[in-house]
Amino acid sequence: MILDVHISGRLVAKLYRERDEYVLKYLPGTELADFVSLTMPVREEPWRWPRDLFPFFRQNLPEGYLLGVIREEFGAMLDGTDLSLLGLVGGTGIGRVSITPEGVQPGIDMDPLEITHMLQAENTAEHFAELVRQYARVAISGVVPKFIAKDASHNQQPLGKPTLRTGFHIIKGSDDNTPFLGFNEFYTMHVLERLNVVPVATCQMSEDGRVLVVDRFDVDEQGIPHYGLEDACGLLGLPPHEKYRPTVEQVWNATRSYMGADRLREQREHLGWHLLTNYVVRNADCHAKNIALYYTSQADVGFTPVYDLVTTQAYPRFAASPPGLSLGGRQTWTPGRSLETFFKSVLSIPPAQYAAMVEQLCQSAVEVGHKVIEASKNEPAWRDVAKHMVHAWNDGMETLRSAKAAPQFRGLDNAIAEAGFSGPRKPESRGEVVGRSELLAKKR
Structure with missing residues (x-):
């Protein structure tokens, strides 16, 4: 089987299998700007990959x-x-x-x-x-x-x-494991979106809270694909089922090498906001496929708008899941100083700025948390997922604001009590990560 590869509708290459290798062969005369991937620029010699696509x-x-x-x-x-x-x-x-x-x-x-x-x-x-x-x-x-x-x-x-x-x-x-996912993701995304500090994918929630409509950011106003898009998993040379294998450090190193020096500062902050949000809202499903680059050319490579932010801890099957990507050699929601150290030594974000970013996110979580509770009053079907979302955000604020768990940093306690919410249910013992197959070996 031979496949045609197109860039914005222009035929630029052939993709096929040759013995035990997959081959990408650019057509003669292909413009340098019509590269298929940042990892495979236009050249006369074919690109080859062993065994798998x-x-x-x-x-x-x-x-x-x-x-x-x-x-x-x-x-x-x-x-x-x-x-x-x-x-x-x-x-x-x-x-x-x-x-x-x-x-x-x-x-x-x-x-x-x-x-x-x-x-x-x-x-x-x-x-x-x-x-x-x-x-x-x-x-x-x-x-x-x-x-x-x-x-x-x-x-x-x-x-x-x-x-x-x-x-x-x-x-x-939504599905049976993630009921009212539209409600969950819509409000979780809003925690970061309302701060207006980095681009966030625009989305709408259906009135029943089951469906989320996300506006694509890779197309222009006529629906024509305009941006190239590559996730960190592919940039690291990994197949999709290994999306939980990399570390945050590896993801940063794999993405930064394609960014211009003039964009590094804003892109460091972009990744920083993305990472901190996951800790505040307890999103265990930020893996290497949910951190991606997009571009129109090699001169404007940067991170995509943030997408797929979900409070996974709100669902019992995934409530015990740790962060999807390890940081500082650990996968834990209580990173202590390791997260701040990563920001300072790798992202060049000083402690004072790190602390200010944490406070902004926590205050936003409190504001949005009140909206989540209010919405659940109007629709009883959302009450259970809403309750566990705000409990998860309380946990996230507590552990980020203090190296030691400190209850005085739980910003939604009063709102939770006024809403009459009981405590969170006990997580299921499996401790699965969203999207991780039960058949895979345990992560090293």
Whole structure:
């Protein structure tokens, strides 16, 4: 099987397997600006990767629920390899690179979705599963039910066959392990978003709290993929299932090498805000695929807007999970001085600035925590997840504000008591990390 590789609709390379290697071969005359990946610049000599598909091409391959749907719907078109899966879904996905079977133009016919209607509808599991099946043939990673869609309200003019236009939105649903995920992620994202210190993906929550509509940041106003996008997992040469293996230090070293010196200061702070937010809101699912770079050229490489912030501790199955990436040789929610030391020695953020960032996030968590509690008063179905979200944020504030757990730093105690919330339930004993397979060996 030979696949065509396109940059913003322009054919630039061939991707195929040769004996025990995968090969990416740029076409003669390909412009230097039309590189497929930061790790594989344009050159005459083919790029080769042993045994498995290049990590870059695996970064957007479907996982979990969506992968199961694709196998059910399109199993006859798959031969069991990642190459055939990429050929099936790669024509429409995230980022400026699209992949199709040889001779096939990128893009697929995608029926518009009434986003406003979906935000107001009752999104039952059965209804959302049907939508996932309808929009399944796209390249998007992640284990929760999700798909890409374009909003029917956008009155788009035809752009011609050579132009690839994809959906404006990523639609994320809930499952049995993460009920009301839309509610959880919407308010968790707001803790960082309201500070306006770094870009954060824009999102809307459905009225029933089950669905989150995330605006894509890799497309322009016409829905044309404009940015290249590469996650840290791929930059480290790792397959997606090893996304929890790297350390924060390794992620920073893998991403910083592609950034211009004039952008390093703001990018250090960007990563710093992202990391601290995970500790405050207790998001155990910040792995190497949730930290990514985007760019229009090698001159403007930087971190993407922050996305996929979820209070994982609010769900019993994942409540005992540690941070997804180790830091200072440890995976713990009580990092002591190691987090501050990392900020000072690696990110060049002095202790006074670090302390101020922590306080800003904690104050924001308190403000948003009151909104979470108020929302749960209006919708009783959200009460359980809301209760565990604010308990988790209380824990996060307590351990970040003090090297020793200090109850006086729990900023939501009074609000929790006034809401009549009981204490958090005991976590399930499995201690799983969101997205980590139970079949994998324990992390070293």
